[in-house]
Amino acid sequence: MNLIQTDKAPAAIGPYSQGIVTGGIVYTSGQIPLTPEGNLVEGGVEEQTHQAFRNLSAVLEAGGSSLDRVIKATVFIKDMNDFGTINEIYASYFGDHKPARSCVEVARLPKDVLVEIEAVALAK
Numbered sequence: 828m829n830l831i832q833t834d835k836a837p838a839a840i841g842p843y844s845q846g847i848v849t850g851g852i853v854y855t856s857g858q859i860p861l862t863p864e865g866n867l868v869e870g871g872v873e874e875q876t877h878q879a880f881r882n883l884s885a886v887l888e889a890g891g892s893s894l895d896r897v898i899k900a901t902v903f904i905k906d907m908n909d910f911g912t913i914n915e916i917y918a919s920y921f922g923d924h925k926p927a928r929s930c931v932e933v934a935r936l937p938k939d940v941l942v943e944i945e946a947v948a949l950a951k
């Protein structure tokens with residue numbers, strides 16, 4: 828089992844790693860819209876979703892994978908009314924690749940962000 832650590836995504840804000848690689852599978856922790864320096868991005872759900880994807884991509888890359896190797900994604904959103912916007916941005920990152928996905932509205936996310944995304948992917 829190998830821990831993923833990259834400075835291209837924010838450091839974990841608790842007792843966990845950015846991700847784990849084991850058995851040819853990459854498991855990412857949930858990625859929220861913090862910059863690699865740990866600052867919350869300015870703006871609303873669109874900007875936050877793009878930053879969460881930039882972080883997710885960086886963690887996957889550091890783990891020897893990429894978005895096109897994701898087999899399952901989980902999206903946590905604060906407000907289901909944002910689903911359409913988040914879904915459109917999600918589709919732009921995955922294109923024709925359509926991994927399995929769950930999307931759940933939650934009462935609250937770390938740092939009161941609007942979106943968090945985690946993934947399970949095949950290592951290269």
